[in-house]
Amino acid sequence: MDEDELKRRAREARRRARGTDPGAGRDEDGGADVPRDEWGVPIDRRHVRSGLYAHDSRWLRMLSGPGRKDFKGLFTLKRLPFLLVGLALMPGLVYYWGSRNLSVFLDPPISVEGASEAAQPAWQAPLEDAHAPSTGGSPFGEAFALWPGGGGAVRADRAGVTAYGAEDGERAWRFDEGEGLCAAAAGTAGADGDLGLVLVEREGGTGDDGAACGTLVALDLDTGEERWRWSPPDLDGVEGLPPRDVRVRAAGPHALASWGPMLVGLDAADGEVLWAETEVPGPGGDCASHRTRVLPDGGGTAALLGTCASGPDEGAPFTAVLDMETGEVSSAQALPDDLPMDLLASTALVSADPVAVVYSSAASLLLDDEDEGDAPEDALLVADGEGGWRRIAATGETGVGAVGGEWSLSDAETATTVHDGVLYASPGDWETDERVLAIDLEAGRVLWDRRVEDHDVQVVGADGDRILAVAEYGDGDDEVVRVMSLPADGEGSARVLADGLPVQPYRSWGAVRTVEIDGGYAVGSPPIPGGSDDAVPLTAAR
Numbered sequence: 001m002d003e004d005e006l007k008r009r010a011r012e013a014r015r016r017a018r019g020t021d022p023g024a025g026r027d028e029d030g031g032a033d034v035p036r037d038e039w040g041v042p043i044d045r046r047h048v049r050s051g052l053y054a055h056d057s058r059w060l061r062m063l064s065g066p067g068r069k070d071f072k073g074l075f076t077l078k079r080l081p082f083l084l085v086g087l088a089l090m091p092g093l094v095y096y097w098g099s100r101n102l103s104v105f106l107d108p109p110i111s112v113e114g115a116s117e118a119a120q121p122a123w124q125a126p127l128e129d130a131h132a133p134s135t136g137g138s139p140f141g142e143a144f145a146l147w148p149g150g151g152g153a154v155r156a157d158r159a160g161v162t163a164y165g166a167e168d169g170e171r172a173w174r175f176d177e178g179e180g181l182c183a184a185a186a187g188t189a190g191a192d193g194d195l196g197l198v199l200v201e202r203e204g205g206t207g208d209d210g211a212a213c214g215t216l217v218a219l220d221l222d223t224g225e226e227r228w229r230w231s232p233p234d235l236d237g238v239e240g241l242p243p244r245d246v247r248v249r250a251a252g253p254h255a256l257a258s259w260g261p262m263l264v265g266l267d268a269a270d271g272e273v274l275w276a277e278t279e280v281p282g283p284g285g286d287c288a289s290h291r292t293r294v295l296p297d298g299g300g301t302a303a304l305l306g307t308c309a310s311g312p313d314e315g316a317p318f319t320a321v322l323d324m325e326t327g328e329v330s331s332a333q334a335l336p337d338d339l340p341m342d343l344l345a346s347t348a349l350v351s352a353d354p355v356a357v358v359y360s361s362a363a364s365l366l367l368d369d370e371d372e373g374d375a376p377e378d379a380l381l382v383a384d385g386e387g388g389w390r391r392i393a394a395t396g397e398t399g400v401g402a403v404g405g406e407w408s409l410s411d412a413e414t415a416t417t418v419h420d421g422v423l424y425a426s427p428g429d430w431e432t433d434e435r436v437l438a439i440d441l442e443a444g445r446v447l448w449d450r451r452v453e454d455h456d457v458q459v460v461g462a463d464g465d466r467i468l469a470v471a472e473y474g475d476g477d478d479e480v481v482r483v484m485s486l487p488a489d490g491e492g493s494a495r496v497l498a499d500g501l502p503v504q505p506y507r508s509w510g511a512v513r514t515v516e517i518d519g520g521y522a523v524g525s526p527p528i529p530g531g532s533d534d535a536v537p538l539t540a541a542r
Contacts, residue, residue: 095401096401098401099399099401102401107398107399107450107451109434109450109451109452109453110436110450110451110452110453110486110487110490110492110493110494111453111493111494112452112453112454112455112484112493112494112495112496113493113494113495113496114495114496114497115482115496115499118482118496118497118498118499118541119483119497119498119499119519119520119521119541119542120498120499120500120541120542121500121501121539121540121541122167122168122169122520122540122541122542123164123168123169123539123540124169124502124537124538124539124540125155125162125164125169125171125537125538125539126171126537127537129155129159129160129162129171129174129537129538130155130157130159130527130536130537130538131157131158131159131180131527132527138158138180138207138208138243139207139208139243139244140158140180140181140182140183140201140207140208140213140243141157141158141527142526142527143156143157143158143180143181143182143183143184143198143526144156144157144184144511144513144524144525144526144527145157145184145185145186145196145198145513146513146514146515146522146524146538147188147196147221147515148188148221148515148516148517149163149188149194149196149221149222150163150164150165150172150173150221150222150223150224151163151165151166151172151222151518152164152165152166152167152169152172152517152518152522152540153166153515153517153522153524153538153540154196154221155524155538156181156184156196156198157181157184157526157527158180158181158527159176159180159181160174160175160176160177160180160181161174161175161176161181161184161196161198161219161224162174162175163221163224164522164538164540166517166518166519166520166540166542167518167542169538169540172224173223173224174224175198175217175219175224175226177200177215177217178200178201178202178203178205178215179201179202179203179204179205179207179212180200180201180207181198181199181200181201182199182200182201182210182212182213182243182246183198183199183213183246183247183248184196184197184198184199184248185197185198185248185249185250185255186249186250187249187250187251187296188221188250189218189250189251189252189253189254189255189268190252190253190268190269191252191253191268191269193252194220194221194222195218195219195220195221195227195250195268196218196219196221196250197216197217197218197219197248197249197250197255197257197268198216198217198219198248199213199215199216199217199246199248199257200213200215200216200217201213202214202215208243209239209240209241209243210241210242210243210244210245210246210259210260211235211238211239211240211241211259213246213259214231214232214235214259215229215230215231216229216230216231216248216255216257216266216271217229218255218268218271227270227271228270228271229271230266230271230273232257232259232262232264232276234259234262235259238259241259241260242260245258245259245260245291246258246259246260247294249294249296249302250268250296251296251297251298251300251302251324252268252298252300253267253268253269254266254267254268254274254296254300254324254325255267255268255271256294256296256302256324258292258294260290260291261278261279261290261291262276262277262278263276263277263278263280263292263294263327264276265324265325265327274324274325274326274327275326275327276327277327278290279309280292280304280306280320280322280329281320281329281332282306282308282313282316282318282320282332282334283313283318283332283333283334284332286308286311286312286313287308287309287310287311287312287313287314287316287318288306288308288309288310289304289306289307289308289309289318290309291306291307292304292305292306293305293306293349294322295349295350295351295352296324296352297352297353298352299353300323300324300325301321301322301323301324301352301353302321302322302324302352303319303320303321303322303349303351303352303353303355304319304320304321304322304329305317305318305319305347305349305357306318306319306320313334315341316334316335316337316341317334317335317341317347318332318333318334318335319331319332319333319335319349319355319357319383320332320333321355331355331383331385333383333387335347335357335359335381335389336381336389336391338376339359339361339376339379340361340363340376342361342363344361344362344363345359345360345361345362345363345376346359346360346361346362346410347359347360348410350380350409350416350418350423351382351416351418351423351441352418353418353421354382354383354384354385354421354441354442355382355383356380356381356382356383356418356423356441357380357381358378358379358380358381358394358409358410359376359378359379359380359381359394359410360378360394360408360409360410361375361376361378363375363376377393377394377395378393378394378395378408378409378410379391379392379393379394380392380393380394380409380423380439382441382442382444390444391444392439392444392445392446394408394409394410395407395408395409395410396437396446396449398435398449398451407427407435407437407449408427409425409427411427411428412428412510413428413458413510414426414427414428414510415428415458415459415460415510415511416459417459417460417461417462417467418441418462419462419463419464419488420464421440421441421442422438422439422440422441422447422462422488423438423439423441424436424437424438424459424462424467424488425437425439425459426457426458426459426469428458428510434451434452434453434454434455434456434457435449435450435451435452435457436449436450436452436457436459436467436469436486436490437449437450438488438489438490447489447490448489448490450490452471452484452486452494454473455471455472455473455482455484455494456471456472456473457469457470457471457484457486458470458471458510458512459486460512460513460514462488463488464488465487465488466485466486466487466488467485467486467487467488468483468484468485468486468514469483469484469485469486470482470483470484470512470514470523471483471484472503479503480499480500480501480502480503481501481502481503481504481512481523482496482497482498482499482500482501483496483497483498483501483514483521483523483541484496484497485497497521498520498521498523498541499541500541501523501539501541502536502539503536504523504525504536505525505527505536511525511526512524512525513525517540517542518542519542520540520541520542521540521541522538522539522540523538523539523540523541524536524537524538524539
């Protein structure tokens with residue numbers, strides 16, 4: 001008798017001992033003749049020996065909830081470190097989540113729409129047309145302007161001036177001369193806004209002496225034709241003029257150029273010199289400024305911000321109003337005397353009509369927590385027309401808790417634009433770069449202060465109804481630049497006008513420019529002097 005036969009007989013013996021007939025309940029194929037479903041489970045519950053049939057059904061287990069055995073494998077010794085880390089992080093995550101949601105509730109953002117209908121990238125100008133910071137460390141490398149013209153857009157930087165057609169970006173004309181540009185006017189000149197103004201460094205210039213930038217050229221933006229040029233005779237033999245003191249500005253029918261203390265007004269139509277001054281008289285005629293910042297208002301006047309160079313008020317800043325036609329200076333008034341003007345203080349001219357200045361001090365950074373309250377507060381100062389100043393807080397709070405922050409108009413990357421007495425600003429601090437605010441300069445109050453959902457915004461212009469802005473959107477490799485239109489009253493939605501443009505260098509943020517071209521927009525930014533990155537070429541979306 002073989003082994004298999006012994007095993008078979010042993011099984012039969014065990015069945016007989018249990019009183020079970022080995023042939024009962026079997027069909028000829030050896031399968032059970034008990035009715036079963038497709039899963040092999042007896043349909044009649046009397047043939048089911050397991051107690052799991054009813055209690056472990058899916059729906060009853062869901063209703064009864066988890067049992068003790070469901071957690072048995074969770075709290076094991078090897079998982080203890082992960083549980084402790086999770087418990088430690090939980091309060092912080094809850095705090096952040098709660099802060100974010102509460103901020104959205106208390107400070108609802110401006111929604112964004114229109115991305116699907118926005119203009120898409122159409123062309124990119126050749127990179128060799130732009131000045132590359134890595135090729136030279138001249139302080140004049142920050143010269144930059146972007147104007148409409150040439151059938152599209154005109155870009156000016158240290159390398160020269162180039163016009164590109166709107167349809168395909170084909171070069172329409174180019175101007176380059178001497179060692180390159182020292183400065184370019186941000187706006188256009190001429191009665192029709194068809195002129196671009198640039199200062200050119202003479203051949204053989206060293207790239208760091210403003211005295212070599214003695215040629216002012218007016219270019220027709222449509223054709224590239226040179227309309228006129230002028231050179232100040234007083235620069236002959238002058239050396240060592242700081243590059244930052246060489247500037248050119250355009251204001252409709254007027255042009256304004258400065259070389260250190262010399263300020264010259266010209267007729268933009270033909271380059272005729274209207275007036276020239278070497279100092280700007282301060283309040284009461286007791287002092288004069290030899291280096292003055294100028295901001296045209298577009299209506300024939302300009303705001304001046306200077307510093308007394310001598311006398312009892314030496315070092316004290318003041319503002320004044322300049323008549324662009326005659327060079328006459330009026331309404332000179334000193335900044336409030338309770339604001340310390342030391343090496344830690346800075347001032348910036350942000351509006352010409354009315355005259356407005358942002359004052360800030362870094363003194364708080366050097367004080368401990370107990371003395372920080374003694375530091376002067378940043379302020380937006382607005383001339384009231386009667387020799388006094390209206391003060392508006394230049395800082396503000398945003399968000400709550402973990403997502404809270406503080407915006408400041410004194411940040412280096414803050415961008416501003418003024419229309420009809422309202423200052424629109426996008427604070428440049430990384431914690432608040434989604435914000436845009438509007439300040440009524442005449443009334444001295446903030447009209448509105450809103451976030452733009454998921455966009456880092458920089459304002460570039462405004463009219464009566466809308467604010468034109470550029471914005472970074474997305475993260476990592478998917479980050480792009482958009483051109484947007486925001487509501488001037490802070491109500492309603494923002495609209496995407498152009499999408500998918502390349503990201504600009506972060507150090508140029510606050511100075512990115514955009515102009516409208518036929519069917520779209522062109523976007524560009526200035527190179528960074530001494531930077532190691534290549535320039536970002538002019539790009540357009542249509």
